[in-house]
Amino acid sequence: MSDIQLPEDDEEQQLYERETENTPETPLIRRSQSHESIISTLSAPPAYELYPPATTWSGRLLNFFRRIPTRFTQSSIALPTLSDDRADERSISSRFRIPQLELHPRIARWRYPIVGLCVLCITIFSFLLFCSIFFSPASLPSPSVPDKIANDTAKFLTLNIFMRPPGVKNNWSDYKDDRTDFIIRHVLPNYDVVSFQESFGFGSRRKDHLIRAAREMGYNHHVESGRKYPWQIAVDGGLLVLSRFPIKDSRLIEYPRGRHSDWMARKGAIYAQIECKPNSLVHLYTTHAQASYQQITSLWDDDVRTRMNQFSWLHSLIAETSGKDGSAVVLNGDLNVDAAVHKEKSSPTEPSEESSEEYEFMKAVLSGEGKKINGKVEYEDSWKIDLKDAVYESYGFHPVTFGDVKVDEYGMVVPAETVLTDADELMAVQSIDHVLWSPRQSNMNIEGVRVEKFMVADTHLDNDEDEEKGYTQVSDHYGISYVLRL
Structure with a gap:
């Protein structure tokens, strides 16, 4: 028996029992x-x-x-x-x-849909929170400068500032933030009332930044296009009126949806009744009409007909808001109607003294006279107004406001601006920004009309600004400034 060897585990167990047999307080626990x-x-x-x-x-x-x-x-x-x-x-x-x-069987059966519903609710809440921050108007500080009271004159400006929504650009960069700061520093300080087009507030705070900065300068009053949210499948009209004078009344309208990419922008018009001084009112209107996305061949083109329909809406707005008094009426903005006549043999630098057929059509619709087409007068209205072209009367021709040209050092005609302007629109030499007005029964008059190019090279920059900028002018459009003598 002594030759029989126990398994290794049994030997360890017996050794453990001998060592602990005299210690009863230790319990025996097997492996x-x-x-x-x-x-x-x-x-x-x-x-x-x-x-x-x-x-x-x-x-x-x-x-x-x-x-x-x-x-x-x-x-x-x-x-x-x-x-x-x-x-x-x-x-x-x-x-x-x-x-x-x-879990109850019925509850356990629906646990995955319940979790999915919770995730969906959290996602929707986060999306709405994002929209409330980046798509709704921001709060504005209280005015810090008293409202201005004009003496004898007030300086106005209309400008398409080309501030489209984020991600929309012609070239690799539109320098939106830099140009916004440029406008705040070098444009706003020089005027009393400013009408901006393409100042979009969709998905960006640039427009709010512009309004805030303007308020600090004394532009205590403003009217803007209604903001839009993503679920409306539209962006705002991009219109903005800033005024140092009190705005006694205002209204905005939206045109029916336009064509091409203009279908997304709810274009319209803004009305502001501005009190330049006590008992001295002016009815100001600004708009941005349907753009042309192909060459216009006749007045029956879809883009032309869309614009004329928008102008009929604008005429109705003018009649409703200014038809009961005799104050002056001023209409300015980017009307997207080329007033110049482009002859085949004419030079791009040659100004156009003649007016295009569409330009005459536009004036007829806005005045309420209407136009006779195929034996029938279209867009005629019982309320009529005589509108003058302040720019043409001042220059004697239709100056270029979009797609301008210049002569380089070699005598070649080249585009005046290439950073912001789309390649297909270079050297278009169009006159599409206008100032139309009527003094009516007032003693007001418009003078000092000037096409403002806002070239960076012609601007005296501040000490904290870089002289080298990626853009040459503040917008692809030129602005138009004018003085309203009260």
């Missing part, structure tokens, strides 16, 4: 009942960890949902140790047990 075996059994990883580790976002999302039922149904946990004198009473799993939480 099968050791703490190590209990803990390792109960601390097995949950079922969802048996799946391969996720390496994609979809896999991680799937594993997240797999953990949900496990967290609700897991019934016990294992703790590492018990006191030695109570190790023989109970197993760890039976002594430390969490009450089991079981």
Whole structure:
């Protein structure tokens, strides 16, 4: 018997029993009942960890949902140790047990749709919060400068500032932020009333920044196009009127949706009744009409007909807001009607003294006279107004306001601006920005009309501004300034 060798485990057990037979306070625990075996059994990883580790976002999302039922149904946990004198009473799993939480079968069936609904609600809330920050008008500070009262004159400006929504650009950059600061520094300080077109507030705070800065300069009053939100599938009209004088009344209208990319912009018109001084009012209107996306061949082109329909809406607005008094009426803005006549043999630098047929059509619609087409007078209205072209009367021709040209040092005719202007519109030499007005029964008069190019090279920059800028002029359009003598 002595030659029989016990298994190694039995020898260790007998040795342990001999060593502890005289110490009754030490309980006999076999290897099968050791703490190590209990803990390792109960601390097995949950079922969802048996799946391969996720390496994609979809896999991680799937594993997240797999953990949900496990967290609700897991019934016990294992703790590492018990006191030695109570190790023989109970197993760890039976002594430390969490009450089991079981979902009702009907609820368990819908747990995934419920989680998905919660995720959807959180997403919608986050989207609405984002829209409230970047699409709604910002709060404005209280005026810090008293309203201005004119003596004998007031200086006006109309300018398409080419501030389109984020991501919309002609070339690699439109320098929107830099040009906004340029306008604040070098344009706003020189005028009393400013009419801006293409000052879009959709998805950007540039427009709010411009209004805030203008208010600090004394432009205490403004009227703007209505803001739009993404679910409306439209952007605002981009119109903005800033005034140092009080605005006694205002209104804005939206035209029916335009054509091509203009379908997205809810273009319209703005009316502001401005009190330059006590008992001296002027009815100011600004608009941005349908643009042409192809060469105009006749008055029956769709773009032309869309513009004329918009001008009929504008005429109705003028009649409703200024038809009851005799104050002066001023209409300025980007009307997108080229008043110049382009002859085949004429030079791009030669000014146009003749007026285009569409320009005459536009004036007829805006005045309420209408135009006779195929034996029928269209766009005629019972209320009429005689509108004069302040720019043409001042220059004697229709000056270029978009797509201008210049002669370089070699005597070649080249585009005057290439950074902001689209390549297809270079050297278009169009006269599409206008100032139309009527003194009516007032003693007012317009003088000092000037096409403002706002060239960076001609501007005296501040000390903290870089002389080297990526753009040569503040916009692809020229502005028109004029003095209203009261």
